Structures are given as structure tokens and as C-alpha cells.
Ligand SMILES: Nc1ncnc2c1ncn2[C@@H]1O[C@H](COP(=O)(O)OS(=O)(=O)O)[C@@H](OP(=O)(O)O)[C@H]1O
């Protein structure tokens with residue numbers, strides 16, 4: 680825990696929230712959604728490494744764009760190159776102390792902060808009216824529930840759709856496209872989800888993609904698109920203020 684220094688503006692004022700005042704935007708979420716003809720939302724893919732999160736999310740993204748929707752995609756590996764970069768990436772530019780303080784690995788606390796940051800960004804994107812796809816292992820229910828609360832407080836109930844990509848560990852290990860399971864099983868990667876770190880399966884996901892042999896990414900994406908249609912995401916839903 681870093682004790683604020685005298686030069687830290689918060690040390691004099693005590694509670695930082697006293698000096699940070701929420702500013703209501705002039706342009707409302709409702710007008711952004713009306714312009715886009717859709718409801719901003721977050722479609723949150725969770726599951727083991729190799730379960731198919733990125734593939735299905737990209738397929739859904741393609742379907743959404745094809746139907747004229749405005750969507751965007753946040754992916755674990757990619758976001759960990761920038762917003763949630765590890766210490767090794769930050770050190771060169773920012774120095775060791777900064778890198779150790781703000782860089783993220785895979786400890787429970789680092790994963791918590793990773794998902795908290797992404798949840799805040801995803802909520803802002805949904806607030807702009809975008810269908811925001813997010814594909815992260817996000818192994819802890821508490822972290823996923825926190826994003827759900829954040830998104831639905833900013834918007835409305837139903838704006839967060841949890842998609843459990845329920846592919847068995849054995850299948851993920853057989854796929855192992857990045858060779859990470861092989862490394863993890865050889866002890867070369869610590870805290871690897873499903874091998875040496877826990878994964879808490881969603882208790883009540885909006886969409887449960889149960890693994891079936893022959894089920895294609897397109898099948899999964901179309902199933903999600905259908906649920907989104909039924910939930911009024913594409914323009915026949917009441918806009919929020
Ligand atoms: N220790 C460990 N555990 C799990 N995954 C690991 C680990 N180290 C690296 N990777 C690679 O990082 C991707 C997971 O990053 P996420 O940001 O989605 O993880 S988390 O949500 O913070 O748990 C994940 O990407 P996907 O395979 O696309 O899921 C892995 O390839």
C-alpha cells in the first residue's frame with residue numbers, strides 16, 4: 680500500500696471523492712441509442728483458455744456488422760498489450776516502480792483489477808450505444824458480477840449478458856493453439872486457469888454454450904444473436920435516459 684506523499688493532491692484534501700464531481704453529459708444515452716437504432720449493452724464471454732471465447736466473439740461481431748449494428752470487441756490477450764499490460768511491458772517506458780504498481784499478471788488481485796478496468800471501459804462503450812463484446816477468462820464470479828452491476832447501474836437491467844463458453848478442459852487442452860496448456864502442465868506457467876488456478880463456472884449465465892461436437896462458431900454466434908434479438912437489443916427496446 681503506497682502512502683500518499685505530500686505532493687499527492689489527495690493527501691491534503693483527504694477524501695478524493697470530495698474533489699471529483701460527476702458531470703452529466705449534454706448528449707443523453709437515449710439519444711445515442713436512438714441514433715444507432717439499438718441498445719448499448721455488454722456481451723461478456725467467459726470460459727477457460729482455448730474454450731472458443733475469441734472465435735465466437737469475432738463471429739458474432741461479424742454478424743452484427745453485417746446486419747448494420749454498431750459493435751466493438753475487447754479481447755483478453757489484446758487488452759493485456761495495452762490497458763492491462765504486464766510489468767514487463769510497462770517497465771521500459773515507465774520504470775520499475777510504475778511497472779510493479781500498475782502492471783497486471785494473473786494473481787487473483789491482478790485478475791480482479793484487469794476485469795474491473797475492462798468492465799469500466801465496456802460500460803463506457805455501452806453508454807455510447809455500442810454492442811460491446813468482451814472475451815476474457817474472467818474466472819471469478821465476484822469479478823463478473825461487479826461488471827454486471829456497473830453496466831446495469833449505468834444503463835438498465837438486461838444490459839449485461841453473461842455468456843458461459845462451457846468447453847471441457849480436456850477439449851481446451853487438445854486444442855491448445857498457443858501451447859500454453861503444454862507449458863502449464865510442464866510447470867512453466869504458474870497460476871494457469873483450469874490447471875493450477877481456479878475457474879468458477881457462472882451460476883446463472885444469460886447464455887450457456889454447452890459444448891457439442893460439431894457445433895461451429897457460427898452456430899454459437901447465431902444462438903447469441905437470437906437471444907439478443909429476443910431481449911430487444913436491436914432497436915425495438917425502450918431507450919434509456
Ligand atoms: N496464467 C494464465 N491463466 C490464464 N490465461 C493466461 C495465463 N497466462 C497467460 N494467459 C493468456 O491470457 C489470456 C487470459 O487473459 P484474460 O485477461 O482473459 O484473463 S483474466 O480474465 O484476467 O483471468 C488467455 O487468453 P485466451 O486463451 O484467449 O483465453 C491466455 O492465452
Ligand SMILES: Nc1ncnc2c1ncn2[C@@H]1O[C@H](COP(=O)(O)OP(=O)(O)O)[C@@H](O)[C@H]1O
Nearest residue numbers: 727728729730731732733734854856894895896
Ligand atoms: N466451435 C469450435 N469448434 C472447433 N474449434 C473451435 C471452436 N471454437 C474455437 N475453436 C478453436 O479453438 C481454439 C481456441 O479458440 P479461441 O477462440 O482462441 O479460445 P479462447 O479465446 O477462449 O482462448 C482455436 O484454435 C479455435 O479455432
